[in-house]
Amino acid sequence: MRSLICVAQFGAAHGVRGEIALRSFTEQPEDFSRYGSLSSKDGTRTFEITNLRAAKDHFIVRVAGIDDRDAAQALRNVELYVARDKLPPPSDDEFYHADLIGLAAATSDGTALGTVSAIYNFGAGDMIEIRPAAGDALLVPFTSAVVPAIDFGARRITVDPPLLDDSKDTDD
Numbered sequence: 001m002r003s004l005i006c007v008a009q010f011g012a013a014h015g016v017r018g019e020i021a022l023r024s025f026t027e028q029p030e031d032f033s034r035y036g037s038l039s040s041k042d043g044t045r046t047f048e049i050t051n052l053r054a055a056k057d058h059f060i061v062r063v064a065g066i067d068d069r070d071a072a073q074a075l076r077n078v079e080l081y082v083a084r085d086k087l088p089p090p091s092d093d094e095f096y097h098a099d100l101i102g103l104a105a106a107t108s109d110g111t112a113l114g115t116v117s118a119i120y121n122f123g124a125g126d127m128i129e130i131r132p133a134a135g136d137a138l139l140v141p142f143t144s145a146v147v148p149a150i151d152f153g154a155r156r157i158t159v160d161p162p163l164l165d166d167s168k169d170t171d172d
Contacts, residue, residue, distance in 0.1 A: 003083070003084035003085075003098070004039070004041065004043070004081040004082065004083060004084065004098075005081060005082060005083075005084050005087055005096055005098050006025060006041070006079045006080065006081050006098075007024065007025055007026050007031075007032040007035065007038065007080055007081065007082050008022050008023060008024045008025060008026070008032040008038065008079075008080040009022070009023050009025070009077065009078065009079045009080060010022055010075040010076055010077065010078045010080070011023055011058060011076065011077075012073070012076055013069045013070075013072035013073040013076070014060050014072070015069070016068065016069045017067065017068065017069075018062060018063070018066040018067045018068050018069065018071055018072045019060050019061065019062055019072060020060070020061055020062075020063065020066070020072040020073075020075055020076075021055070021058050021059070021060060021061075022049075022052070022058060022059045022060070022061045022080075023057075023058045023059075024058070024059065029054075029059070030052075030054075030059075032080070032082075033049055033052055035082040035086045035087070036082075036086070038080035038081060038082060039080070039081050039082070040078060040079070040080075040081070041079055041081055043081075045078075047063050047064075047075075047080060048063065048064040049061050049062070049063060050062045050063065050064050063075070084096075084098070095150070095152075097119040097126075099152065100116045100119060100128070100150070100157065101116055101117065101118065101119075102115060102116065102155070103115065103116045103150075103152075103155050103156055103157050104116075104155060104156040104157070105128075105130045105156065105157050105159050106156060106157075106158060106159065107158070107159060107160060107161075108148070108158050108160055113130050113132060113138060113159055113161075114130045114131045114132035114133065114137075114138065115130065115131050116128055116129070116130055116157065117129045117130065117131040117137065119142065120139070125141060125142065125143070126141075126142035127139045127140065127141060127142060128140050128141075128142045128147065128157075128159075130159070138161070140159055140161050140162075141162075145160070146159060146160060146161060146162060147159055147160075148160060
């Protein structure tokens with residue numbers, strides 16, 4: 001099975017002639033359009049962008065075969081993927097978020113924390129979700145201070161989570 005990378009996501013229908021908003025996840029926002037046809041996550045549907053124009057923080061696109069508002073609205077929230085081998089290789093200090101999913105996470109002293117299950121960005125920077133074998137997930141900031149090492153060969157990341165200081169009483 002080919003590895004897929006999510007590069008964009010459809011938003012709401014725009015107008016009545018089948019245009020739809022699209023949010024890009026590529027470093028250069030317009031790059032999503034350079035990889036040819038895009039597919040759904042399961043690979044059962046492909047989408048050809050026939051026209052695009054920039055909007056404030058997204059694009060307005062036309063998709064082959066989508067000619068009315070209802071058809072465009074049916075695509076809302078569909079994530080768009082390309083095969084990993086179509087993307088440029090990351091530089092030495094870069095990587096695709098998808099490469100982190102599934103890596104083991106351990107502290108610098110070797111204590112196993114779990115497996116990287118997701119990367120989120122809630123607006124203040126990336127967060128890594130780590131799922132332990134049992135219990136609740138751990139969210140840690142994805143910074144070089146908290147995640148000082150990533151070893152793709154060993155399929156693991158080193159995590160030094162920030163310590164919480166419970167000694168301070170905030171009920172003063």
